[in-house]
Amino acid sequence: MVKAVVLGAAGGIGQPLSLLLKINPDVTELSLYDIVNAPGVAVDLSHIATPAKVEGFLPPPKDSQTTPNEGLRKALAGADLIVIPAGVPRKPGEANAVFTTLHSDDLFKINAGIVRDLATAIATTAPKAFVLVISNPVNSTVPIVAEVFKNHNVFDPKRLFGVTTLDVVRASTFVAEVLGDRSLSSSITVPVVGGHSGVTIVPLLSQSSHRLPEGLDTSTVDSLVNRIQSGGDEVVKAKDGAGSATLSMAYAGAEFAVKIIRAIKGERGIIVPSYVNLAADQEGGAALRKDLGKDLDYFSSPVELGPNGVESIKGLGTITPSERALVNAALPDLISNIDKGVSFIQGPK
Numbered sequence: 001m002v003k004a005v006v007l008g009a010a011g012g013i014g015q016p017l018s019l020l021l022k023i024n025p026d027v028t029e030l031s032l033y034d035i036v037n038a039p040g041v042a043v044d045l046s047h048i049a050t051p052a053k054v055e056g057f058l059p060p061p062k063d064s065q066t067t068p069n070e071g072l073r074k075a076l077a078g079a080d081l082i083v084i085p086a087g088v089p090r091k092p093g094e095a096n097a098v099f100t101t102l103h104s105d106d107l108f109k110i111n112a113g114i115v116r117d118l119a120t121a122i123a124t125t126a127p128k129a130f131v132l133v134i135s136n137p138v139n140s141t142v143p144i145v146a147e148v149f150k151n152h153n154v155f156d157p158k159r160l161f162g163v164t165t166l167d168v169v170r171a172s173t174f175v176a177e178v179l180g181d182r183s184l185s186s187s188i189t190v191p192v193v194g195g196h197s198g199v200t201i202v203p204l205l206s207q208s209s210h211r212l213p214e215g216l217d218t219s220t221v222d223s224l225v226n227r228i229q230s231g232g233d234e235v236v237k238a239k240d241g242a243g244s245a246t247l248s249m250a251y252a253g254a255e256f257a258v259k260i261i262r263a264i265k266g267e268r269g270i271i272v273p274s275y276v277n278l279a280a281d282q283e284g285g286a287a288l289r290k291d292l293g294k295d296l297d298y299f300s301s302p303v304e305l306g307p308n309g310v311e312s313i314k315g316l317g318t319i320t321p322s323e324r325a326l327v328n329a330a331l332p333d334l335i336s337n338i339d340k341g342v343s344f345i346q347g348p349k
């Protein structure tokens, strides 16, 4: 019995993600919450002949006397797994641009406030659930959830995940393209570490399950790294004002959710990159901090999943000098993104 909840379920990511969760036979209950249209999406999905019972919830109307957000609380009650794609996406840096970068202050403030409020409801309604954060900027929204949970004394770092799977999915696809064989893409695995934006995205190509050809020129490798780091920009530009990645993100979010569900159900040995609080594994976290030479609290690295969430943080393994340079280049941005998230809840240091 697995109850999955999607917060932001009527959006560009939320709808296809909810569809993918509805067709997962392990999901027995699926609750959809959004500030618009969630009941409609739920009724639509409920006609699909798979086991999950689907319900949709909205906030109470503005003039209602109902106590604060009963819809959200009903959606969250008894949740095992909560996925959060609620928030605004980025727009391209052309005319009519609103948010040109993942770290624009306006985008940050809107999404940070949305995630803070949803995290508060989770802390008081479903504090034991696994929480998967998709809303951007992930490097800061995950610390926001953690700080809200800490304020409510319910923070379990093993159960909070920043979803960086889209970077992993893109790395597989783009490596297959360089290898000239797209049929390989679903079997290629490339760990992507660091965080989820720009230079904080660090693909470890030397650890790809399928080796790049010996002697591949540096500029091809550099372009591949750059394409993985700026995959989000590629989609934002192509959508030309209509938002950012939604379908590939829904695919990636569902991939990650499925791994969590398999771990909840007792499967062992599942290792996936995710952006986690390093306190999730004291020993592995300390080793990773030592390797990074920085005392930071969050980093995306391969983690082993178990029925209680993060079992261990695997760290970077053996990396090449050029990958080390990319990791070092990621750290300043990552540290400032983490601080920004923490300060949003706790106030400036």
Ligand code: NAD
Binding pocket: 007, 008, 009, 010, 011, 012, 013, 014, 033, 034, 035, 036, 085, 086, 087, 088, 089, 090, 111, 114, 117, 118, 133, 134, 135, 136, 137, 138, 163, 164, 165, 166, 167, 196, 243, 244, 245, 246, 249
């Ligand atoms: P969207 O605008 O299509 O959908 C967002 C949904 O969130 C909307 O339906 C909106 O009504 C809902 N929403 C807003 N405030 C809410 C609240 N308080 N409670 C519940 N729902 C609320 O946007 P999208 O394209 O689906 O993107 C959503 C977020 O995901 C953005 O922040 C985007 O940057 C991020 N994203 C992350 C990744 C990643 O790899 N982690 C990839 C793509 C997009």
Ligand code: LMR
Binding pocket: 089, 090, 102, 136, 166, 231, 232, 233, 235, 236, 244, 245
């Ligand atoms: C992505 O990687 O596609 C997302 O984070 C969305 C974005 O704005 O880049």
